[in-house]
Amino acid sequence: MLVLHDVTLVDGTRADVTVEDGTIAAVAAPGAAPPPPGATVVDLAGHVLLTAAVEPHAHLDKAFLAERVHNPTGDLLGAIEAMVAARPTLTVEDTVERAERAARLMAANGFTAVRTHADTTLDQGLRSVEALVEVRRRVADVIDVEVVALTGWPVVGPEGDACKGLLRDALAAGADVVGGCPHLDVATRPATEVYLEIAAEFGVAVDLHTDETLDPRIAGLADLADLVLRTGFPHPVTASHCVSLGMQPLDQQRATAEKVAEAGISVITLPATNLYLQGREHAQATPRGLTAVKVLREAGVNVAAGGDNLQDPFNPMGRACPFETAALSVLAAHLQPNEAWAAVTTCAAAATARPARSIAPGEPADLIAVTAGSVREAIATGAPRRRVWRRGVELTAG
Numbered sequence: 001m002l003v004l005h006d007v008t009l010v011d012g013t014r015a016d017v018t019v020e021d022g023t024i025a026a027v028a029a030p031g032a033a034p035p036p037p038g039a040t041v042v043d044l045a046g047h048v049l050l051t052a053a054v055e056p057h058a059h060l061d062k063a064f065l066a067e068r069v070h071n072p073t074g075d076l077l078g079a080i081e082a083m084v085a086a087r088p089t090l091t092v093e094d095t096v097e098r099a100e101r102a103a104r105l106m107a108a109n110g111f112t113a114v115r116t117h118a119d120t121t122l123d124q125g126l127r128s129v130e131a132l133v134e135v136r137r138r139v140a141d142v143i144d145v146e147v148v149a150l151t152g153w154p155v156v157g158p159e160g161d162a163c164k165g166l167l168r169d170a171l172a173a174g175a176d177v178v179g180g181c182p183h184l185d186v187a188t189r190p191a192t193e194v195y196l197e198i199a200a201e202f203g204v205a206v207d208l209h210t211d212e213t214l215d216p217r218i219a220g221l222a223d224l225a226d227l228v229l230r231t232g233f234p235h236p237v238t239a240s241h242c243v244s245l246g247m248q249p250l251d252q253q254r255a256t257a258e259k260v261a262e263a264g265i266s267v268i269t270l271p272a273t274n275l276y277l278q279g280r281e282h283a284q285a286t287p288r289g290l291t292a293v294k295v296l297r298e299a300g301v302n303v304a305a306g307g308d309n310l311q312d313p314f315n316p317m318g319r320a321c322p323f324e325t326a327a328l329s330v331l332a333a334h335l336q337p338n339e340a341w342a343a344v345t346t347c348a349a350a351a352t353a354r355p356a357r358s359i360a361p362g363e364p365a366d367l368i369a370v371t372a373g374s375v376r377e378a379i380a381t382g383a384p385r386r387r388v389w390r391r392g393v394e395l396t397a398g
Contacts, residue, residue: 001039002392004367006030007049009359010338010375017049019365022391026361044369044387048378050341051357052112052366052388053322054348057207057240057268057306060116060135060145061095061128063102064311071313076212076277079313087123095131096138102310103139105320108396110368110388113144115207115352117179120170121152122162133174142390146352148179148207154186155194164194171202178202181209188220189227196233203235205353210239214278214287216247221267225259236353240268240306242291243278253292257299266302266351269293269343271328273308273315293333304351305329305343323383330379337376365392 002019009015018026018039035041062083069086071078099116106114118128129149136145149170154160167178178199185191192208199206211220221242228237239260245253260267269291278289296303307325309315318324322344329340346356357363369387372378388395 003035003041006045019392024363047369048372050368053344055111055114056304056348056351058116060099060102062312064098066311066316069313075280082313092131099135107142109321112366115146117148117150120149129170147175148177149175151180156190177205183220189223205236207238211244212241218244222256225263228263238266246292253295257296261300268304270308271332276315302350304347326379341375
């Protein structure tokens with residue numbers, strides 16, 4: 001039995017949190033009851049206690065490639081071309097090593113789960129899927145890993161048969177979710193239809209890279225919402241990036257947001273990578289490159305925030321840290337600190353079809369303790385000293 005003594009909770013109250021068999025057994029006022037005999041007591045006065053975070057969008061197969069694979073233009077096309085050129089050097093073994101290192105870093109930083117996309121292209125084949133399925137097995141004791149088959153293009157028409165076949169092979173090989181980039185295909189709406197049809201065939205969720213461009217004419221998110229509503233697609237749907245929405249007129253943003261809310265689609269904003277990749281062609285008044293977070297939230301859409309790329313050609317920075325993503329969400333998306341923390345915890349869980357967690361009896365003891373007096377302070381300081389528990393077992397002691 002474990003007693004986390006005198007912690008500060010999100011609402012500012014202080015408590016003793018008792019953990020037994022990996023589950024929160026009790027939450028009571030500090031010192032309200034003596035600790036049970038034999039219990040381990042950890043004094044956490046001056047610490048805020050938080051539920052562990054969920055990373056809703058990562059690319060573990062590309063992690064830590066920044067020194068080896070360069071993107072001289074710094075934009076999305078440059079990153080894609082750099083990865084294509086580097087494919088022959090990326091073995092399954094190399095990918096496993098880097099991805100496992102990234103997953104364990106995420107766990108130590110306070111993530112309890114990560115959804116990672118795996119490049120599933122004709123030149124890459126199933127190497128990334130095979131590597132990430134192996135990493136999922138290796139790190140299961142510290143973090144849950146969900147694998148999205150990030151399909152290449154085209155998938156439309158007879159020319160798309162090879163990519164569609166590879167996607168089916170990826171799902172058979174252990175990928176959990178259908179992914180792809182319909183806005184890069186020959187036609188966005190037909191490509192989206194293909195992804196939904198294959199996901200329905202396998203009975204799995206869909207998480208699409210949607211409208212990752214500042215071109216306001218691209219409206220794949222609206223197409224996705226229309227198709228989900230028209231077909232009654234029965235599985236969870238997530239749209240990541242949705243950058244062009246932020247460049248569209250307000251009335252168009254609101255109309256799309258209302259459809260997205262009606263369709264029950266979650267949206268993931270990815271401030272780190274999109275701030276890096278987007279807007280380089282704008283000489284003045286560089287746009288932020290984020291989706292229309294405020295409008296989506298006002299419409300009732302679940303909006304999560306993710307870290308996306310980790311030190312690779314798409315983003316040479318990144319710490320695999322929920323506090324970093326939360327801070328960028330405050331600064332770039334104008335979320336309040338508590339909203340930003342929800343974006344990397346409860347909203348991120350919902351976007352990946354995981355149950356929301358809280359610090360309450362019966363909940364899993366997946367927890368982070370940070371030397372701070374509030375969530376805002378924890379985000380502002382970057383939580384340089386933190387302690388992380390996975391099902392009641394401590395992973396880090398900061």
